[in-house]
Amino acid sequence: MDTQQNTALTRALAEVPGPLPTSGVIHIAIPHTDRFTIVGNHLAQHPDLSCTAVGIAVRIQSLPQGIEIGIKALAARCREGEKRIAAALRELEAFGYLQRVRDRLPSGRVITRTVFCNQPTALLRPRRPAAPQHPAAPAPHPAQAPAEVPTPLPAPAKAQAQAQVPTPVPATAPAPTPPPGPDMPALPPVPPPPLSAAHPAPLFVPLVPPPTVPKPPPAPLPRPDEPTPELDRAATALLSDLRRHAPQITLSETDIRHLVPGVAAWLERATHPDAIRRTLTTDLPHPLRHPAKLLKHRLTALLPPPLPGAHDLTTPARPRITVTPFQTCDDCDRAFRSPTPGHCRDCREHREHRSEATRTAA
Template sequence: MDTQQNTALTRALAEVPGPLPTSGVIHITLPHTDRFTVVGNHLTQHPDLSCTAVGIAVRIQSLPQGAKVGIKALAARCKEGEKRIAAALRELEAHGYLRRVRDRLPSGRIITRTVFCNRPAALLHHRRPAEAPPQPAKPEPTPAPAPVPATVQERAPAQEPAPVPVCLPMAASTAPEVPVDPPAPQPTQPQVSLPVPPSPAPLFVPRVPPPTAPKAPRRPLPQPSELTPDLDRAATAFLGDLHRHAPQFFLSEDDVRRLVPGVAAWLERAARPDAIRRALTDDPPQPLKHPAKLLAHRLTELLPPAPPGADALAALDRPRPRFTVTPFQTCEDCDRAFRSPTPGHCRDCRETRAAYAQAAA
């Protein structure tokens, strides 16, 4: 029988806006109107939880309040066995999502309550203490007024501000100076410093740090030693004719003028036009968004080496020095092989013969 095709999914895929990625998942997102559960990415993408633990956590969140979430109850709903479910519950308990608390009822019966929190990281924040009811402010004691002479009390009452003194000539001032005490300092309220709540500890630390090293700058486009008119015409004709061989590489006039030095550098290094075309246009990415940037990258990274000069070719043709190899010889006494230009005896046999001759003498 033929394989059944999901035509509805195919039609939905055709309606996805924008260019589709060449690899990876393609999301078709439809809004939910009923029977859905909101799950955070901190749980679904947790680096330390297994897929079984994540699935069990999502299943528990989707159940109503008071539903049975024990090992046997979950095993009856899921395809996983009791051992895998128990291991998943231990993982969730270790990372703060799940907690099992023993409680005693008024009747004396001990039960186990299972508490599940969808955001355990929010519980780590400092909680403010309950605010006390506002108390009526105590009346501040009125400071006793300083004794002031009667003449001053007659001139300026206590409620009115003191008059601004006016400078008069010495001859005209006949009244004696009356000392006035400075106003009593008002009591200041002590500043109360509120305790700074401690910063919450992170739920988990990523194992792989984010990339912080700066990227290396791009290499400049290769330049010929001298852009002659012949090289300029040849490179311009090559780039203008490129779309006939590869239709996706249709370049604008500005792109052609910018890429001419790179193609001229390749032509200067004795690269054939068909070889340059294959190196620049073979196996392009799909879809190709910026053909000029791809050509600039390949012109820079795939630049062939400069052709060898006459001196380098002469060095290759120069005869190599020959080394004389000492041949092997066979010892006449022990038949051992040894290297020597002439036949005879090996070193051990020569030493033995010398020892016998010395003893006989």
């Protein structure tokens, strides 16, 4: 059986003006008569908006006024989730298509109005002031109107001139402005029309300013504290051997000499060569355009710390707490703390007082 042909599509393609392109999209433009929305190419082909944001903008633009367009309301109408809709609304707000304005009602309540502008760049252009309305000037007298004297032409030449040369418009003198009377106020001067800008307004004007903080300089490639010929030879061999494990990493001699100090710093910190090889060759981007830059970034950002020494791994000794033992007083049998046996404090004071009284009596 032959493939069934779509006769309607074939007929529509036959009506497309001009030759059909050999590749790319072919547009069949059928005019809309109802239920359509006009969308500008500045939105449909915006280079910085995602397709989700463009689709959400078209959906909002097609809704009538007063319809709720919050995140939950749009999530109920669209297949996208709330997170993607919220991100799309933030994009539209950054480029001026969507704005949230706080307004106070006559009752004193403050509400937030959501405003969608289908062409935000038009809001930034200066508006032309409206021309003041002047009273109708009196028509000039028929005698003052310039009379046109047509030049007679031959019949064939006249028909050819009408077909090719446009009819010249006679320049009429402007009507004189009558002086203001006692009951007629003086008219204000008509402002001249604004001159066209030398440079047209940009198509896209982002409302978010560009970042002004300069980026910090990249970290330098690590180097060993004590470079030795053995470290240099081992680092050179490891870098030259990487292409056996990952063919994408084929380094030149200049790149190897530049990256040798970074690998030597890893080896100095007692990192096993297999661990360095896995770190440099695992999860490579595709396609890998600059292998030397990638290895420099990984050697710098993933540098391990030095191994701790034996004294760093020992547990510090806890300080010994000396506990004073209890003793029993020889006179009153009271318990008290003292390193040596004897008498308690009260008994010692009583003995001292008694001995002092004895010395005084003697």
